[in-house]
Each structure stands twice: as structure tokens, then as C-alpha cells.
Amino acid sequence: MSEVLKIDNVGRFFGDGDTRLDILKGAEFSMRKGEMVGLVAPSGTGKSTLLHLAGLLERPDTGNVYVNGRDCGALPDGERTTIRRSEIGFVYQFHHLLPEFSAAENVMMPQMIAGLGRHEARERAGQLLDYMRVGHRAEHRPAELSGGEQQRVAIARAVANAPLILLADEPTGNLDPVTAHYVFDALEALVRQSGLAAMIATHNHELAARMDRRVTLEEGRIVEL
Numbered sequence: 001m002s003e004v005l006k007i008d009n010v011g012r013f014f015g016d017g018d019t020r021l022d023i024l025k026g027a028e029f030s031m032r033k034g035e036m037v038g039l040v041a042p043s044g045t046g047k048s049t050l051l052h053l054a055g056l057l058e059r060p061d062t063g064n065v066y067v068n069g070r071d072c073g074a075l076p077d078g079e080r081t082t083i084r085r086s087e088i089g090f091v092y093q094f095h096h097l098l099p100e101f102s103a104a105e106n107v108m109m110p111q112m113i114a115g116l117g118r119h120e121a122r123e124r125a126g127q128l129l130d131y132m133r134v135g136h137r138a139e140h141r142p143a144e145l146s147g148g149e150q151q152r153v154a155i156a157r158a159v160a161n162a163p164l165i166l167l168a169d170e171p172t173g174n175l176d177p178v179t180a181h182y183v184f185d186a187l188e189a190l191v192r193q194s195g196l197a198a199m200i201a202t203h204n205h206e207l208a209a210r211m212d213r214r215v216t217l218e219e220g221r222i223v224e225l
């Protein structure tokens with residue numbers, strides 16, 4: 001299995017002087033294709049910060065982030081954006097779907113931005129929505145969907161461009177326990193079937209137990225549980 005994400009001696013701090021907060025200090029982590037890793041750590045320890053660094057949304061203050069073997073630290077913003085769009089999918093606690101577009105259009109959008117034609121994008125959107133068992137809602141707008149359905153559409157959108165890495169920040173945090181399990185089942189099946197590598201921040205220990213590995217954050221370091 002090949003390494004798709006590597007966090008190498010990464011440091012990230014906010015503020016300076018007396019108010020400086022060292023959120024990550026010499027953090028080390030790597031993830032291989034097909035791996036599902038649970039990120040379980042108390043609030044405020046840096047889970048979102050780590051996901052933003054891994055997803056090339058922020059740059060570390062020290063150290064390097066490698067995506068599929070490529071050192072992304074030295075790259076200009078434009079190249080980082082290209083890698084992010086093609087190799088990385090994000091799912092957030094709140095779905096962030098575009099309200100004025102249908103579920104299908106939300107899943108088509110990233111594909112069309114990547115250059116795919118409307119017809120192909122619609123076909124893949126249909127397949128992904130079917131796979132997430134929300135195909136019957138393809139023409140509905142987000143506001144017409146339940147929370148669990150919205151989150152399944154958001155997951156379909158995150159993987160629309162067949163990324164290597166899926167980063168999820170509390171993807172089921174906003175759902176009741178039964179719906180959370182249902183959404184997680186679909187997410188897990190998708191990860192297993194596609195060979196994606198997924199890092200999923202969650203406070204739900206039961207869901208974390210179903211992943212291949214669990215890590216936490218301790219004093220700015222990433223520690224295996």
C-alpha cells in the first residue's frame with residue numbers, strides 16, 4: 001500500500017509572545033491508500049487545524065505536508081489548489097451544500113470545475129447519489145432533504161472527483177445516533193469500495209472503533225491510540 005498523506009515534523013501556532021498557542025509541535029503522521037483513521041481528541045486540541053493542514057487549506061509554520069509523495073510546502077497557492085481539488089475531498093459537520101442547486105447539481109459542480117462535461121458529470125453524480133442511497137432525492141434542493149440525506153449528498157460531492165484522500169470533520173456530529181450510524185455505514189462502504197484514505201475527526205467512540213486506526217492529539221503531537 002502506498003503512502004498518500006504524510007505529515008512530517010509539522011508545527012502550527014497562533015498568536016505570539018505571551019499569547020502564543022502551540023497547537024501542533026513536531027507532529028508526525030502518515031496514512032496509506034485504503035486506510036480509515038479516526039481522529040479522536042478533546043475539543044480545542046487542534047483537530048480542525050490538522051485537517052486544514054492536511055487538506056492544504058493552511059500552511060504549517062514548520063515542517064512539511066506530502067500528498068501522494070509530493071512536498072506541498074514549496075508549491076505556490078495555485079498548484080496547492082489544483083492538488084486539493086483533484087486529490088482531496090472534504091466533509092464538514094454542516095453540509096455546506098449550495099442551497100439554490102439540486103443535490104445532483106451540487107455533486108456535478110466540482111466535476112465541471114475540473115473540466116468534465118455536463119453529461120458525464122450528471123451521470124457520475126447519479127451513480128454516487130445512488131451509491132449513497134439518496135438517488136431518489138437527486139432533483140431536490142438541500143432544504144428539502146433531511147439532515148442525514150444532506151450529509152450523504154455532501155459525501156457524494158466530496159468524492160465526485162475521485163480524490164485519493166477524504167478528510168472529514170465531525171461528519172455525523174450534527175445527526176441523531178441512528179442517522180449517524182446510517183450515514184457512517186454509507187461512508188464506510190464508499191471508502192472500502194473506492195480505496196480512498198480517510199481521516200475522520202469524531203467524538204463518537206463507537207464509530208471510531210470501526211476504523212482501522214485511531215489517533216489523538218497530545219501536547220501538539222499525533223499519538224496512536
Ligand SMILES: Nc1ncnc2c1ncn2[C@@H]1O[C@H](COP(=O)(O)OP(=O)(O)OP(=O)(O)O)[C@@H](O)[C@H]1O
Pocket residue numbers: 014015021023041042043044045046047048049050
Ligand atoms: N486562526 C486562529 N487564530 C487563533 N487561534 C486559533 C485559530 N485557529 C484555531 N485556533 C485555536 O487553536 C486551537 C485548536 O483549534 P481547532 O479548531 O483545531 O480545535 P478542534 O480540536 O478542532 O476543536 P473542536 O473539537 O472544538 O472543533 C483552539 O484553541 C483555537 O482557538
